Every structure is written in C-alpha cells, then in structure tokens.
Amino acid sequence: MTESDPRDDAPLSTSKRSDAVADATQDLADGKGSSIVARAVTINRPVGELFAYFRDFANLPSFMENVERIDVLDQRRSHWVVKGPAGKSYEWTSAITDEAQDGFIAWSSEDGADVPNSGRVEFRDAGARGTVVVATILYDPPGGVIGKLIAKMFQREPAIQARRDLRRFKQLMETGEIATAAMNRKQHEEELA
Amino acid sequence: MRALAWHGKHDVRVDTVDDPEIVNQRDCIIKVTATAICGSDLHLYDGYIPTMQAGDILGHEFMGEVVEVGAKSTLKKGQKVVVPFTIACGSCYHCGKHQYSACDNGLPADNQDIAQEIYGQPMSGLFGYSHMTGGYAGGQAEYVRVPFSDVGPIVIPDGVDDEKVLFLSDILPTGWMAAENAQIEPGDTVAVWGCGPVGLFAVQSAFLMGAERVIAIDHFPHRLDLAKKFGAETINYKESAVYEALMVMTGGIGPDAVIDSVGLEAHGFFVDNVVDQIKASTFLGTDRAHSIRQAIIACRKGGRVSMPAVYGGFIDKFPLGALMEKGLTLKTGQTHVQHYMPALLNAIMEGKIDTTFLISHRMDLEDAPKGYDMFKNNQNEVTKVVLKPGFN
Numbered sequence: 001m002t003e004s005d006p007r008d009d010a011p012l013s014t015s016k017r018s019d020a021v022a023d024a025t026q027d028l029a030d031g032k033g034s035s036i037v038a039r040a041v042t043i044n045r046p047v048g049e050l051f052a053y054f055r056d057f058a059n060l061p062s063f064m065e066n067v068e069r070i071d072v073l074d075q076r077r078s079h080w081v082v083k084g085p086a087g088k089s090y091e092w093t094s095a096i097t098d099e100a101q102d103g104f105i106a107w108s109s110e111d112g113a114d115v116p117n118s119g120r121v122e123f124r125d126a127g128a129r130g131t132v133v134v135a136t137i138l139y140d141p142p143g144g145v146i147g148k149l150i151a152k153m154f155q156r157e158p159a160i161q162a163r164r165d166l167r168r169f170k171q172l173m174e175t176g177e178i179a180t181a182a183m184n185r186k187q188h189e190e191e192l193a
Numbered sequence: 194m195r196a197l198a199w200h201g202k203h204d205v206r207v208d209t210v211d212d213p214e215i216v217n218q219r220d221c222i223i224k225v226t227a228t229a230i231c232g233s234d235l236h237l238y239d240g241y242i243p244t245m246q247a248g249d250i251l252g253h254e255f256m257g258e259v260v261e262v263g264a265k266s267t268l269k270k271g272q273k274v275v276v277p278f279t280i281a282c283g284s285c286y287h288c289g290k291h292q293y294s295a296c297d298n299g300l301p302a303d304n305q306d307i308a309q310e311i312y313g314q315p316m317s318g319l320f321g322y323s324h325m326t327g328g329y330a331g332g333q334a335e336y337v338r339v340p341f342s343d344v345g346p347i348v349i350p351d352g353v354d355d356e357k358v359l360f361l362s363d364i365l366p367t368g369w370m371a372a373e374n375a376q377i378e379p380g381d382t383v384a385v386w387g388c389g390p391v392g393l394f395a396v397q398s399a400f401l402m403g404a405e406r407v408i409a410i411d412h413f414p415h416r417l418d419l420a421k422k423f424g425a426e427t428i429n430y431k432e433s434a435v436y437e438a439l440m441v442m443t444g445g446i447g448p449d450a451v452i453d454s455v456g457l458e459a460h461g462f463f464v465d466n467v468v469d470q471i472k473a474s475t476f477l478g479t480d481r482a483h484s485i486r487q488a489i490i491a492c493r494k495g496g497r498v499s500m501p502a503v504y505g506g507f508i509d510k511f512p513l514g515a516l517m518e519k520g521l522t523l524k525t526g527q528t529h530v531q532h533y534m535p536a537l538l539n540a541i542m543e544g545k546i547d548t549t550f551l552i553s554h555r556m557d558l559e560d561a562p563k564g565y566d567m568f569k570n571n572q573n574e575v576t577k578v579v580l581k582p583g584f585n
Contacts, residue, residue: 044289171302178217181318
C-alpha cells in the first residue's frame with residue numbers, strides 16, 4: 001500500500017492510483033472483489049427515515065432495478081437474485097459484517113457467490129440539505145474484464161446500476177415515486193421487466 | 194388517440210397511438226385544448242437533436258382539461274390547466290429553492306446519464322423533447338400524461354380564453370426570466386437580440402421592470418414591427434451595423450443590459466454537440482454564437498448579460514476577456530417555469546401583458562405537419578402556430 005497524500009481529500013474510489021482498490025478494501029470489514037465503485041447522493045430527507053428504509057432489505061428491489069428479489073433470511077443474512085446480461089441471473093447470500101444505527105451498513109457475500117462482492121453504505125446527516133448517502137461497492141465482475149464489458153453493453157454493469165439505483169432511491173424517498181416516461185401501465189411494466 | 198409523432202428529419206405525422214394512463218400516483222391526464230409549435234420544435238424537425246426515436250410525440254407548450262387524476266394529484270377533474278414544459282418534482286433541494294429546471298428528480302434515472310456526462314449534473318425533464326430530456330410524450334396530442342401534477346400545472350379561472358394563457362407554459366416565463374436576469378434598473382437601456390416569441394416577451398417584460406428604452410435587433414420586418422408595437426426602438430441588422438448603431442443610440446455608453454434570445458431559440462441540444470465532443474467545439478459556428486459575442490462587446494462596462502438563448506455545448510472565440518475586463522455579470526439557464534406562472538397569470542388577467550398578439554396561425558391538430566412546414570419556411574409571417582384538437 002502506498003502512503004495516501006495527506007493534502008488530497010478526494011475519496012479513494014476516485015483515485016488514479018492502481019492500488020487504490022487494495023487501500024479501499026482495507027477500510028471494509030471483509031473486503032471482496034477487485035473492481036470498486038462509489039457513488040454519493042444527497043437526499044432531502046432525514047437520516048433516520050432513509051436508514052430505516054434501506055436497512056429493511058425487502059424494500060431494496062423497489063428501487064434496485066436489476067434485483068429480481070431479496071429473501072431476508074435473518075437479521076444479518078439475505079439471499080439476492082440479480083439480473084445479469086443476456087437473460088442470465090446471478091445469486092449470492094450476503095451477510096451484514098458491521099453496522100451502526102443511522103450511520104452505516106457494511107456487507108460481504110458468503111462463499112459460493114456467483115458475483116463475490118462487498119460494500120458499505122454510509123448515511124451522513126447533511127443538515128438543511130438532508131442526508132448524504134455514499135455507497136461503496138467492491139465486486140468481481142462475472143467473466144472478468146470481458147464480462148464487465150459485456151455487462152456494460154447490456155447496461156447491467158454494477159457501476160451503472162449503482163448510479164441509477166441511488167438516483168431511484170433518492171426519487172422514491174423525496175417524491176414518493178420513481179420517475180418514468182411511460183405513457184401507460186403496459187409500457188411501464190415492459191420497462192420494469 | 195391522435196398525436197403528432199416524429200419519424201425523422203422533416204417527417205412528422207399525426208398518428209393514432211395508445212391513450213395515456215395514470216402510471217404514478219402524482220400523475221394526471223389532461224385532454225389538450227390548445228398546444229403550440231415552439232421554435233425549438235424546429236430543431237427536432239430539422240433532425241438536429243440526438244436521442245430521438247421514431248414515434249416520439251412532440252410538443253412542450255400545451256394546456257387542457259383535467260380528465261383523470263392519480264391518488265396523490267391535487268387537481269380535480271374538469272379543471273382547466275396550463276402545463277409547464279419543465280417536469281419538476283417540487284420536493285428536492287433545487288425545487289425548494291424554486292430552481293425548477295434544475296430539479297433532481299424530473300428525469301427517469303436511466304435518462305440522467307447523458308446530461309450528467311455532458312453537463313456534470315442532470316437537469317429536469319422536458320415534455321416531448323428527445324430521450325435525453327426524459328423521453329416524455331409531448332402535448333401535440335389529444336391527451337397527455339402529466340407527472341407531478343400536484344406541483345406543475347397551474348389552474349386557470351373559468352371563462353378565460355386558452356389563447357391568453359397558453360404561453361405560460363414556456364415562452365412567456367422564458368421572456369420574463371430573461372428580463373429578470375438582466376437585473377434592470379429604472380432608467381436603463383436594454384438591448385434584445387432576436388424578436389422571436391421569447392425576445393418579444395422579453396421586450397414587454399423589460400418595460401414592465403422599469404427599462405426606459407428597449408432596443409430590439411432582428412431582420413424579419415414583421416417581427417421588428419411587433420417589437421415597435423411594444424415601444425421598442427429597432428435595429429435591422431441586415432440594414433445597419435449593430436455595434437455602431439447601439440453605441441450612437443446610447444451616447445457612446447452601450448446598453449446597460451443585453452439579452453441574447455437568438456441562440457438555438459429555445460431548449461436545444463445540437464447533435465454534433467453531444468455525439469461528438471471534439472467536433473462539438475466547432476459545430477455552433479460563427480453564425481449561431483454571433484449574437485452572444487455581439488451582445489457582450491456592445492454591453493456597457495459593469496453591465497449585465499442575460500442569455501435565455503439555449504446553447505448546448507461549446508463555442509469558439511467566446512469573448513471571455515471582454516466579460517472579465519468590463520466586469521459584466523452573465524446570467525442564464527432554462528426557465529424555472531413553475532416559479533413564474535402564478536405572477537404572470539395575474540399580469541395577464543390584469544391586462545399588463547399582451548400574449549395573443551403573437552399568434553399568427555390557428556390549425557387543427559390533424560394539420561400539424563403543415564404547421565411545421567409553414568413555421569420553418571416562413572419565419573417572417575408565421576410567428577406562432579397554435580394547434581387545437583377538433584378545431585375544424
């Protein structure tokens with residue numbers, strides 16, 4: 001690990017250094033994955049409300065478009081079924097490795113995951129602006145670099161998904177609904193399929 | 194229902210398509226009673242705007258009667274409403290500051306990528322204006338699904354003629370905000386480039402805000418006549434040298450505030466701009482950016498530059514030095530329509546602003562393709578085409 005520059009406050013996920021992934025992984029309780037994606041969004045709602053909604057994993061498919069379903073197994077563990085490119089789906093069981101009420105949730109996939117991943121979602125009170133939500137996700141793209149490219153072509157790359165999912169989370173929390181240009185319910189269902 | 198759909202360059206048709214329905218709880222459905230063709234619709238017509246798809250329904254200036262409401266809409270069936278062209282949620286930080294065109298949530302999440310890539314942050318959604326602004330079906334149709342109907346549409350009192358209030362949807366607030374951005378002080382001389390609908394409303398607004406003189410610049414005789422009608426002095430740039438004329442007319446000082454309402458005339462993004470950022474640096478060309486350059490050079494020292502004209506990407510030879518050395522203030526942006534609607538509706542009702550003068554042609558929605566052709570090919574006489582379903 002290289003010493004990080006004390007005069008550079010930019011988050012590790014934006015680093016141009018090749019070993020930034022390793023550095024970022026160290027901050028996670030149980031790091032898994034070789035690609036890193038981090039996204040921040042400011043949501044004009046109180047931190048408690050956002051944390052509570054997010055912590056109930058059964059809520060997540062309402063704004064995570066590529067998640068087919070999440071079965072909550074117990075307080076810590078949940079089973080994820082996620083759409084991949086070309087009609088494939090990927091599954092894993094995820095366990096919460098650490099958390100703080102209204103603060104953060106860290107997770108890691110258990111052994112045997114189709115897409116080994118780990119990450120952390122932080123909730124930070126931002127006063128009059130609401131709450132800053134930062135999601136940092138580490139993952140091993142299925143099929144390595146080529147798989148990542150293919151997934152990107154099919155718009156199911158985790159970096160793209162994370163960005164859009166956070167926007168949808170913000171829309172749902174701020175407006176009570178998720179924006180759609182669908183003209184009617186049939187079109188809307190096709191969009192969600 | 195019947196709706197005007199884009200099929201390609203200079204190919205718009207009135208098609209029969211599925212009726213819209215309530216999808217989200219804050220939606221309403223309106224039955225369109227009047228809708229206009231905007232200058233910026235011509236950019237779609239000319240095929241300049243990327244991310245258009247065959248079958249997209251156009252139109253972002255429209256009004257009508259509420260015929261269906263979602264569970265969380267605050268509107269009632271039977272109400273007459275004018276709909277803002279900007280689709281804004283009313284609940285995000287930017288809407289809280291009345292910066293509606295900067296709404297965080299108006300665009301579907303997937304459609305935000307392009308704007309984020311080009312501009313750094315995505316803007317609000319727009320009706321009928323390509324998929325990069327949301328892919329929302331527009332108002333040149335019999336019916337429209339209106340999202341966030343509890344914050345967008347303004348209710349019009351009974352008995353008011355559609356034509357008086359239709360332009361609350363876009364060009365009137367855009368002209369008004371242009372004048373507001375010029376931060377006019379009593380006694381000021383304001384120069385306005387472009388006497389299209391936005392420029393003409395900027396002329397009226399500037400006088401209402403206390404300008405002593407307004408100088409309007411164009412070359413279409415009919416449009417210059419309209420500017421004169423509202424008390425502006427005029428410069429025909431085909432006949433006279435604009436900078437020299439302005440300097441003499443202002444006693445060598447220059448206008449206190451300048452308004453560029455030429456640009457791409459409204460909410461445009463040019464294809465080269467977006468698709469190819471390298472080519473983009475040359476695409477706007479001297480012609481299109483000429484008005485903003487001329488405005489900055491003519492503006493008096495310490496004056497204000499207002500730019501309602503839409504620019505989508507990069508321009509060459511921007512007189513940044515003049516802007517800095519003369520200490521000018523530049524204000525611009527897509528219109529925060531929702532913010533201006535209530536006060537402007539009052540101004541119309543009190544007879545302070547004339548809106549109907551602009552309308553040169555009224556047609557049935559079925560004749561919309563003819564309307565596009567006329568608007569494109571005769572900009573002198575065709576100042577505004579209003580389409581009405583069932584007009585014939």
